[in-house]
Amino acid sequence: MNKLHDFFRTDKFATGIGIELLDVADGHATAILRTTPDHHNAAGVVQGGAIFTLADYAFAAASNSRGRLATGIHVSISYMKAVKSGVLTARAEEVRCGKTTGTYLVHVTNEAGDEIALFQGTAFRLDQEVPPQ
Amino acid sequence: MNKLHDFFRTDKFATGIGIELLDVADGHATAILRTTPDHHNAAGVVQGGAIFTLADYAFAAASNSRGRLATGIHVSISYMKAVKSGVLTARAEEVRCGKTTGTYLVHVTNEAGDEIALFQGTAFRLDQEVPPQ
Amino acid sequence: MNKLHDFFRTDKFATGIGIELLDVADGHATAILRTTPDHHNAAGVVQGGAIFTLADYAFAAASNSRGRLATGIHVSISYMKAVKSGVLTARAEEVRCGKTTGTYLVHVTNEAGDEIALFQGTAFRLDQEVPPQ
């Protein structure tokens, strides 16, 4: 645990739907979601928005781990396999951190290691320290 | 209200976070989210995942309004303006509905009419009727 | 014709593959490509890269029409219909132009008015005048 970790635990939306941040440091982060029927869509599988939020949370943590506040400006996600239950893991890695923008890749997998979703995010880096002092 | 509308109201995740479907028919749909502090991220603004889920829900409704089950396979979203409170509206329109895939555009706006997010989604159309009989 | 138009005509790659800028002003732009067999891919239809370059060129013109140099940082494109021949038109419109980033939408259509591709682009706005004095 560290200050950045504590800061991200104040994300009410992500934590409210059951997402947990496992680690965050130096441009990467890992988060998990223990899915329940409350995460299902009308078709009875985990909703795309729940999977997106998991990936986006890992992306936010990773892109904010360089000491400056970063905000997502354009992201893309591919869904590869529907999921009904189990734990989903999102692993975010930094592809490049530039002066004003950063590019991150997030793989979402299930417990069997199958690729569930692939997320690519561009963050804009603001002139504010994070976590705020 | 109609059967399709009823079907989408069984989406536990979207309705659980407070999203309401206002209308859906013939390739378009409108949904709203009355934001509360529970939708905030660590930076104190509405979380990207909440905005995404709103847009994605309108996209899902619109892409399923042609009688066949459709599932999102690749979507992209641009965030244009941060939001702290108020009602967000997502309006999904069909750009093209082909035999196996469909392309949809969703504009998310706030009460002042400002563009908050732009969402572009590709759906894969399955050989199943929707709503299920 | 104006100075911005002249500036974009110095884009060797876009003009070299046959793209023409028809108009550009106030956040929007139109460009066309008269396709030939030289634009075909191995499957005998117009290559995705040629369609992308057409859309991207209209996006570049539109996003640079506000007096500041803008550069594409993240873009997404959906392909809706394959094309073998004829003239393709890309129409770029501004969704929102903020202080540091801008969001644009480009529709690519054929002569019959069919939607061929939909392109969504985020541009980063630099502190440089355009066209350069």
Added chain:
Amino acid sequence: MNKLHDFFRTDKFATGIGIELLDVADGHATAILRTTPDHHNAAGVVQGGAIFTLADYAFAAASNSRGRLATGIHVSISYMKAVKSGVLTARAEEVRCGKTTGTYLVHVTNEAGDEIALFQGTAFRLDQEVPPQ
């Protein structure tokens, strides 16, 4: 060299702008572009469309390497660093190949190994053999 390689060499657009396919097999592919001033945009750097076409060509080769014709339906690209000259390399890898769609990731790098662009593509798999017999 093999039949698939020969098939992709008939892509007039990609080869016409100077792109070469180095290898393609089992879900991955590598292509290069030796940039020249003919690939420049109005700002004097390699045009986004040229970089996209390079990545897209590697994606097309990789996604067609499983024996069935695949066509790109939705792709996203992030640009991380502007390039003026030198050789660009695109390496496409398969993230998941499903029954009807496949997801691929392409890294574009320069000679120094810097990440220039990151490309994520979804392909639709048709019921046609490739290369055609």
